[in-house]
Amino acid sequence: MGGETVSDVRASRIVEVEEAAAAVKDGMTIAIGGFINSGHPMAIVRQLIKDGRKDLTVVGAASSGLETDLLIAAGVASHVISPYVGAEGFAGIGPAFRKAGQDGLIDIFELDEAHFYAGLRASAQRVPYNPWKAGVGTDLPKVNPWLKEYRDPINDELLIAVPAINIDVAFLHAAVSDIYGNVQHNGTRYGDISMYNAATKTYVSVEKVVSPERIKADPLRTSIPGATGIIRAPYGSHPYSADGYYVPDAEHINTYLAAATSWLKTGDRAELDAYIAEFITGPADHADYLERIGIRALLSLNEF
Template sequence: MVTGLDEALAAVEDGMTIGVGGAVTAGHPMALVRGLARRGVRDLTLVVPTGGIEVDLLIAAGCVRKVVGSYVGVEGLAAVGPVFRRAVQDGAVEVVDLDEAHCVVGLRAAGHKLPFMPWRGGVGTSFPQLNPTLVEFDDPVRGEPLLAIPALELDVALLYAEAADAFGNAQVVGTGHMDGLMGAAAKRVVVQVDRVVPNDVIRRHPERTWWWREAAVVHAPFGTHPYSNAAITSDEEHLEAFVKAGRAGGDALEEYLQRHVHGPADQADYLETVGIRRLVSLMI
């Protein structure tokens, strides 16, 4: 079903566990994230396998209680997400540390309706000490020490795809990161797309369809900005400006939020704040 951004996000309630798709600097559904930040929901648990500024933005907007994942940062621009770092060090936000592979098998366990999946990576490290939901056990078949990775069950998955039709058939150009697993782990799926296409366009390349069940489809062109998708690179200047504001906090961060999150009435309005010259320069 094609729906407005705010209608789709009405599924997100205070205290829910929300998966946000994409990876590092690619394919995050940023239009949905900004919409969520505007709505001001509270006490969310974010599941972000390899997260970026979507985590910082939602923390800055006061939406987050807990972050579950293997990474929050902006690669070479910020070794650690600036707002995330401060909130965690202040004790305002709790981190549940996972290895990137734990995210994969935890989402799979949820999709399989299993309580956990076994994994070796993390044995002998500080993971079980930092994250007590990871349980050390002896493999009953071969007797090796292993970790039980609990199911990562999601209330809502917020995902990005390049195109979708009105039936929720979504197609990515590229890898789709862990997004398909996230969809299967979630009770409800919202897919942000650059293009809403007729069903016959989907049917020309069915092998590209990575999600084909019910989903709320939200049309948001350039919606991964400032992050990349298959057609645009990441906006390094914008990310740098965000990192600067995030590190400064206070008024600088508030100003960023006003300008890019709370101020714009919709995605088109947001793109005006970025500017057409910048957007065109990102197209590969």
């Protein structure tokens, strides 16, 4: 086209899951989006485990699910920042989270949901902390010395300084994106947006890549405007749900829970390591993982 140069052409942000996971180095802080049993970037989570990442600080959602539990079980996470790790309707608390916490295998940053979002907001604003009233007069600052009580110099009232939760790489899962990284969620998105704002880089796996025209047709639905990279990953949140596409795979979730609970109760990792070998380190790629789950099992998860 007349007058157009290479620099004028927008570059596609579509990447493979291996490239997204390669942005993480040992010791980094990562965030995993979603909410309890929905919307977790599981294709990326499994790749991080396959890559043998270690000593990561994992920022879960305000209500994390078993995706965080799995990263603990696989030895990827050494620090966890989340108000809750569990599986609503399946398990009150993640068994690996409980086991590792009790045994001192991980450091847990104790905070409530208000503190969690205050910390993300501080990071997004590029300030060292965010003042907050929640928790004043409780033992939270004693349990977590990173939460500092101080006197507000304006009104002389007691507040808590919540340190910024700085994220190197955020990993999210959403419904659709165009090739330029403009992402649109179905359902819950607030936590994912907060992670994106606090992160240096953000990679999003999506159920489907759509045309830029479709994104432009309803721009108010765009939740992440320009992710670092987009991964094509149909059923990319399995065994958890993706709003508008499929529901949680209860049978598979319970398979993981049984394996992790065996480690919690007996100290024997045999069942847990067998699960990891079968469904994480064993499959060659995401498609191979889906083949191991089976087409009939996947089709049975249709939401409508």
